Amino acid sequence: MATTQNQEMAAIPCPYCEQETTISVPDGDVELEVRRSVALYGDHTTVECSAGHRFWVYFC
Numbered sequence: 001m002a003t004t005q006n007q008e009m010a011a012i013p014c015p016y017c018e019q020e021t022t023i024s025v026p027d028g029d030v031e032l033e034v035r036r037s038v039a040l041y042g043d044h045t046t047v048e049c050s051a052g053h054r055f056w057v058y059f060c
């Protein structure tokens with residue numbers, strides 16, 4: 001039997017063009033922080049919006 005993973009999703013507005021991009025987050029309880037550059041701490045994910053802007057979302 002197949003099991004479906006219940007993944008939390010969040011819509012993040014791109015800091016450049018404000019277009020919302022949906023990302024998966026590890027925990028629905030975390031606070032998301034959008035950054036335009038990469039930092040060397042914490043859990044994060046790299047996001048690319050549909051216009052090709054790349055930014056980083058940190059899970060606080």
Ligand SMILES: [Zn+2]
Nearest residue numbers: 014017049053
């Ligand atoms: Zn963008």
